[in-house]
Amino acid sequence: MLSARSIPRLRTSLLASTRVDRARVLDTLVNNLDGMAYRCHLDRDWTMVFVSQGCLALTGYPADVLVGANALSWEAVTDPSDRQRVRGEIEAAVRSARRFAVEYRIRTREGDTKWVLERGIPVPDERGCIVIEGFVEDITEHRAMVAALEHAELRYRHIFEHASEGIFQTTPEGRYLAANPALAKLYGYAGPDELIADLAELDRRLYVEPGRRAAFRRLMETHGEVRNFESEVYRRDGSRIWISENAHIVRGSDGRLICYEGTVQDVSERRHYEAQLERQANRDQLTGLPNRNLLRDRIEQGIARAARRGCMLALVFIDLDGFKFINDSLGHAAGDELLVEIAGRLNASIRSSDTVGRLGGDEFVLVLNDHEQLGSVISTLERVLQDIGRPAALAGRELQVGASLGVAMYPDDGDDADSLLKHADVAMYAAKSRGRNNFQFFTRALNSVAEERLTLEAAMRVAIERDEFEVHYQPKLDHRRRIVGMEALARWFHPVLGDIRPDRFIPIAEECGLILPLTTCILRRAFAAARRWNQGRDQPLRLAVNLSPRLFLSRDIVAHVSGLLCDAGLPASQVELEVTETVFLGDDELAVGIFRAFKALGLSLAMDDFGTGYSSLSYLRRFPLDTIKIDRSLVVGIEQQDEMAMIARAVISLGQSLRKTVVAEGVENPAQFDFLRFQGCDEFQGYLFSRPLPEAGFARLLEAGGVIAARGD
Structure with missing residues (x-):
């Protein structure tokens, strides 16, 4: 063990060995650096007092050649072109007693020129x-690399400024970071700065087709580049051109996305x-319509689309009635003129x-694509x-032609273009044989449906x-x-066709333009009855009437209903309009405006069939509804099924929280009524109390006191 007396001697020994080690380490470090450490005098020759062994690799001279009064002076080693500049910078540093760093050239023993960086500081010697003590290192390669980069940048700038195609850098969001003159000219701007300052939001301002920039970004994110990305774009003056873009993602050393970079070419002439x-x-060639080749492709596309969406496609074969007479009597020019006119009318009759x-x-x-019901085809x-x-x-005369139409439906009448065309052609001849200027479906079943629809429509017009x-x-x-x-409900009993349900005649009324006169008939009768029943009542009954979504969204509906109320002498406060969720799925602004106009008139508004459609809670917040009606499908089974309950x-609970009146439809037994009543439902409808009654039957209920016992009570 060490004694206390021996510890100071050990510490002294360790310190001495530490000093020796430091000297050795310093000497090793100085003489093995990739460069030359030195001390020199402040004289005209920069006489070296000490140089490290790195001088040999740097200059080609050993240390003994560079050190001493008679040695090769560092001034002589320095390139003559740089001597005055170097001396000036070093002497300025000495006067200010500060560090310096200067780059210059030296001549090696072999006659080569090297660029060096000298860093030093003036210090007092012993x-x-x-x-001056400092360090000189070789930066020849670094200088060459910098020069190459500067040259490359200059060359790139020259290419960028004088390229014939547009070059750009943008953010992913669509803001230009850089653009060359060719791109500015392509888009109709005086220069790049003007383009960058003005053209933002590329998807809205540049591309004609909405979503095109989003497609560009998806390709970039998926593949890191786009090639030959062709789009129609707007120039500054509003004219359009077609461009082709090639671009790639530029990333930093850390992998972070910096920008999109690419080129743009005008390909309008090729397009x-x-x-x-x-x-x-x-x-x-005459009408500009698709010919047989393109038409076949469109049919095949339509079939694939219908198969994918699970809907119907209708192929309609049209043959003009009386065209041959016009063509023969007035000449081919008149016939061609008629064909062009008919082509335009057909284009205007169908959807895009x-x-x-x-x-x-x-x-x-x-x-005809994307049809869910036969009625829309008809x-x-x-x-x-x-x-x-x-x-x-035509030819100075006013003439009329008709047409015979044959219809084949996918998938019932064929699953390819040839079979559909063949069957539509057969149906067209059937139309001609039945008197021309009509349409016929290929199958007897479809003809039956079409005839029933036409029969109902004709009968409805008479009934109205x-x-x-x-x-x-x-x-x-x-x-x-x-x-x-x-609640007022339309009913129709035809002397020949019998009792016709609303779900059969109302869709037809909507499709053929009879919904307004039909609704007017119903409202007139209902308003008049409500006025009679409410005369002298302390608490007026509220009349609920349904409005078709198509009719509700017509711009003059508010004035029309207001006029009917005035004619009947019925206060608007005694009427509640029921609409389904369909009205919320279209033009929100239009729907909100109509709702507010009805509210200003004094009517109450109810959402019918709540829970059967989209039922977005935002509707209950945004639209001024007074009532929500729980659909019958949510009432059936509540007394037996926990989930329905x-x-x-x-x-x-939602209705109560939003301070809406909650009405339950389809209440059919006491258990349902008791459950809904206990939960706080406000009003009830259903066969438990009464079926819909004619006016006389409902009046008898009121005369009996207006309280209805549940059936079986």
């Missing part, structure tokens, strides 16, 4: 004289030429998602017949003219089973 070729190959093509002569074909066919039949001025529609009233009760209101309970 005698107190000012000397125009391609369009001409496409038109010649796929378009009818549909196709009209010409097979030749006076034969046209319609491809409405289109009727419109087409009406448009074709309008008079046309004769005021044959009736109104039945279903009581609305409070929790004490007292009648507090009634939970849903009904949640809807009632």
Whole structure:
């Protein structure tokens, strides 16, 4: 063990060994650095007092050649062109007693020129004289790399400024960071700065097709680049050109995305030429409509789309009635003029998602996509017949033609273009054989549906003219089973067709434009009845009437209902309009405006069939609704199924929280009524209390006191 007396001696020994080690380490470090450490005098030759062994690799001279009064002076080693500049910078540092760093050239023993960086500081030596101590390192490669970079940048700048194609850098969001003159000229700007300052939000300001910038970004994010990305764009003056973009992602050393960088070319001329070729190959030369080649492609696309979406496609074969007579009597020029006119009318009769093509002569074909119901196809066919039949001025005369239409439906009548065209052609001849200027479906079943629809439409027009529609009233009760209101429901009994349900005649009325006169008939009767029943009542009954979504969103509906109320002498406060959630899925601004106008008139507003559609809670917040009606489907089973009970309970609680009146439809047994009443539901409808009644039957209920006992009580 160490004694206390021996510890100081050990510490002294360790310190001495530490000093020796430091000297050795310092000497090793100085003589092995990649460069030359030195001390020199402040004289005209920069006489070296000490240089490290790195001088040999740096200059080609050993240390003994550079050190001493008679040695090769550092001034001589320094390139003559740099001597004055170097001396000036070092002497200025000495006067200020500060560090310096200076770059210059030296000449090596072999005659080569090297660039060096000298860093030093003036310090007093052991005698107190000012000397310079520092370090000189070779930066020849670094200088060469910097020069290469500067040259490359200059060359890139020259290319950037004088390239014939547009070059850009943008953020992913679509803000320009850089643009060259060619791009500015391409887009109609005086220069890059003007383009960068003005052109932002590229998806809205540059690309003609909405979402094109988003497609560009998706490709960049997926592949890191885009190639030959062609788009139609707006120039500054509003004109359009087609461009092709090639671009890639630029990332930093850390992998972070910096920008998109790429080039733009104007390909408008090529696109125009391609369009001409496409038109010649796929378009009818007279009308510009798709010819047989393109039409077949459109049919196949429509079939694939219908199969994917699970909807119907209608192929309509059209043959003009009486065209041959016009063509023969007035000449081919008049016939061609008529064909062009009919082509324009057909285009105007269909949606942008549909196709009209010409097979030749006076034969046209319609491809009608995305139909969910046969009724919408029939409405289109009727419109087409009406448009074709309008008079046309030809050769100084006003003439009229008709058309025979044959219809084949995918998938019932065929699953390929050939079979659908064949069957539509067969149906077209059937239309001609049945008197022309009509349409026929290929299958007997579809013909039956079409005939029924046409029969109902014709009968409905007569019934409206004769005021044959009736109104039945279903009581609305409070929790004490007292009648507090009634819902007006349209009913139609035809002497030949029998009892026709609303779900059959109302869609037809909407499609063929009869919904307004039908609704007017119903409202007139209902308003008059409500006025009679409410005369002298302390607490007026509120009349609930349904409005078709299509009718509700018509811009003059508020004035129309207001006029009917005035005619009947019924206060608006005694009427509640019921609408389904469909009205919320279209033009929000229009719907909100109509709701507010009805509220200003004094009417109450109710959402019917709540829970069967989208049922967004935002509707209950944004629209000024007074009442929500729980659909019958949410009432059936609440007394037996916990899940249904939970849903009904949640809807009632929601209505209470929003301070809405909650009405339950379809209450059919006492258990349902008791459950809903206990949960706080405000009003009730259903067969438990009464079916919809004719006006006389409902009046008897009121005369009996207006309190209805549940059936079986």
